[in-house]
Amino acid sequence: MNALTDLRPAARQAPRPPGLGASTRLAIRLAWRQLRSEKARLASAIAGVMFACMLVFMQLGFRSALFESATTLIGAMRADLFLMSPMTLASFRPEPIPRVRVSQALAVEGVAAAAPVYLAQSSFRNPDTGTRRTIQLIGFDVEAGVLDLPGLASVREALKQPDSFAFDARSRPEFGPVTAMLAARGPFPVQIGNRDLRVVGTVELGSSFGADGNAVVSEVNFRRIVSARRAALVDLAAIRLRPGADLLVAQAALRAFLPPDVAVLTQAELRAHERRYWEEATPIGFIFSFGSLMGLIVGMVIVYQILFSDIAGHLKEYATLKAMGYSNGHLSRVVLGAAGILALLGFLPGMVIASILYGVVADATFLPLNMTAERAMWVLLMIFAMCAVAGLLATRKLRDADPADMF
């Protein structure tokens, strides 16, 4: 028997075309079969998407690390409320506030304690090589217990000694092997500014774009190092509330009570203020966003090239499919399906490599670089958008596949 003889009766009605879901599935399957058939081209397309993906991850990682590290110092300071000059743009260049505001704050309902905080940058002589580097000094009343820092508890007593300081163990290595030397031979003298101090312990703060390293000193020792400072001026004030006091009520009361030469901020607001400076007042945020965009454009061009040449090289086949009754829309879905597959296949290795690079860069720069689910989702979205735009541009070439030219 011949299969030709038992065909269905000739259809007079056009067959019902498959639904959108089914036809999209078929389009994606066709796209995958086509991509799979040319391994070298597939590999180069995936490499292109992967490269773009890595670039975007690194740029966004740096961007976020910058903003996070800019607020490392502020983030490490634990207190309920802070007083700061409204003129201060960022903590590394603080505008002073009158010291009397600290005492005045105590008059407000709910405030248990208030303590001044001094910030200054000074030079630190590397105890190993003797070179000098700028270090961030943080001076405050270590006994009052108003301001807390990670690791402060273990050195609080020792910081009361004259000319003593605690070194930030997470400072950049250019400051010398202070932590190791401390562990090996106990407290030893180090020059900060023009004064010899003794390092008596370590705290855990972390370097930032504004400061490579930090040193914590008592209020008295701060004045000895930065002798030019007027005692009546402080840079920040930390406020601790009574247990059970409402944060926002106390904040409002302080605002109402204190003159407008101080701003009253919660820890989160202080952090946001610091972050805003780096985001808006410097071109750094823009640079990294621009870098991400460049990565996406490079990736888009690569994907476009691959998809375009795929169509251009198979115009006759695409035209044949059109002659068979495949609509332009269906073939566009094939191209977009290929773009989507490339997005996914490039994203996965790109994310893995970026995670590894984050570790490498974090070790080298001491910046807080790490892969977050939120960032991964954003990059995945961006890579999909990049491939979709490339796919849409490439589908224009489908118009050249004219079935009327086939005969």
Added chain:
Amino acid sequence: MLGDPVELDGVTFAYGDGALRREVLRDVSLRVAPGEIVILTGPSGSGKTTLLTLVGALRAMQAGSCRVLGQELSGASEAVRVGLRRQIGFIFQSHNLLGFLTARQNVAMALELDGAMHEPERLARAGEMLRAVGLAEEVEKLPGQLSGGQRQRVAVARALAGSPGLILADEPTAALDRVSGGEVVRLLRDLARSRGTAILLVTHDPRILDLADRIVTMEDGRVVAGASPGDALPGPAGNAAGAPG
């Protein structure tokens, strides 16, 4: 039956505009009855290929009437034309198979346009079609692994898989040797006979002229002669070939 699969009446078609306007079809009328094999022949530039693209709904009509499988194509939208193409089997001079799909997957592509059919059904039917064209052993091969004749037979299987009401073929044997060319055309004729499917075939190949029920010769955009090669073949009813020549 509403009418013949192909009914052309006074079709005129020109390329270009103004001074560059070049008429390739002048007042062509032609009918193809169910089960009839009509061979269109004539020198190149005589307009037969343009005629085929109009009947195949691959090109928009300009003047005249063209009913294909009951659908008037004059003024038909792109969507209507795309829909109609699904009921027409196309066979091209070159096979145009997708190189990355096996023979069976290529044939199944013609069935993926039918939403009522599922994957196992499609593959089974594609396999049947390939057996019918004598390629039972080559079902899972890629086009690159097949000979020219085998590829063209896959293309025939693809054109027939969707049970089209009309087959349009353009020089289907041009790239084939005598034996495989004969096989391909015999397959087509068997289909037309058993299924009542009309076939409109453009060819210069003298070796296959004797398979036609009717040979229509075109020249300079007009049908100049419509003859049945031998009276042994049953003359289809109601065919009116020919504009004044």
